[in-house]
Amino acid sequence: MRTPAPLITALALGALVTPALSAQTATDLASFEGTSASGGGKLRLAVVGSERASDSTLYWFEVNFAGQEPGKSGVVQILAPNLASGSATPRSLIVKIGAQPAMRISGEMAGMMGQKPGQDNAAFDWASRCSGAHVVGWESVTVPAGTFRALHVTTDDAGEVWATRDVPFGLVKLHGKQGDLVLAARGTDAKSSITEKPLDMGGMMSKP
Secondary structure, X not given: OOOOHHHHHHHHHHHHHOHHHHHOOOOOEEEEEEEEOOEEEEEEEXXXXXXXXXXXXXXXXXXXXXXXXXXXXXXXXXXXXXXXOOOOOOOEEEEEEOOOOOEEEEHHHHHHHHHOOOOOOHHXXXXXXHOOEEEEEEEEEEEOOEEEEEEEEEEOOOOEEEXXXXXXXXXXXXXXXXXXXXXXXXXXXXXXXXXOOOEEHHHHHHOO
């Protein structure tokens, strides 16, 4: 499954200037409206749960994207300590595309999907973007969710992001080659968009 390009760009650019990504609470959410050459859509980023693993806390980060066509909509949930480091490989993934059943991928397979060379894995590769970031300065930005004082940053690949620690996930506005995103709403009452019990993909693949 390939996640939408504007989403990948938003996550990567947002992580450059919002170190607070690693300090989200377990119910933060932010909703975005997106536009691109292929049409518009909506994107929701949320923290929908947490789990303890040894002496650390892992969070369930949810990415819910809704395109104009049902087949281009879906939900991806990522279990990881944070999303601000390229070294933070996912411990587990839950994927639901359109009306298809939700599938859970855990353990080494989830890590391989997050780090496999040549795949659409930019959502897990923050560090590679950092060297191309250029700070423009603090600006007042008005989006559907309100007016914010945000840090304006550009990258060598013509991307622009406005971010602040005052909103969940830090992202206020994004402009990139594949499209634009603007913050439409925010809150602290996030719940999982997946209500069914996911099928265990690892267990299914191990069956003869």
